[in-house]
Amino acid sequence: MSALAVIGGVMHVSEDEQYACCADCEREVLKADHDYVLGAGTVVCFDCAIRRRGAYHEILGRWTVAPKVDDLLAQMARASA
Numbered sequence: 565m566s567a568l569a570v571i572g573g574v575m576h577v578s579e580d581e582q583y584a585c586c587a588d589c590e591r592e593v594l595k596a597d598h599d600y601v602l603g604a605g606t607v608v609c610f611d612c613a614i615r616r617r618g619a620y621h622e623i624l625g626r627w628t629v630a631p632k633v634d635d636l637l638a639q640m641a642r643a644s645a
């Protein structure tokens with residue numbers, strides 16, 4: 565057997581790539597398909613998106629009604645200005 569055998573054989577991604585910060589509740593959330601993505605590295609977690617009246621379609625795997633995130637987008641625009 566080769567001494568160079570890859571243990572596990574699975575590529576590990578860094579924690580930074582697995583976690584995103586919710587723009588609303590500021591919790592670190594594990595990235596998931598059902599997060600509402602605002603922009604690069606910025607998400608609204610599922611709980612917050614639902615609270616903001618978004619509707620997620622489990623079968624389609626996407627948001628059919630976008631949550632109200634205007635204030636968060638405005639905040640982001642200010643932060644990056």
Ligand SMILES: [Zn+2]
Pocket residue numbers: 586587588589590591608609610611612613
């Ligand atoms: Zn949140």
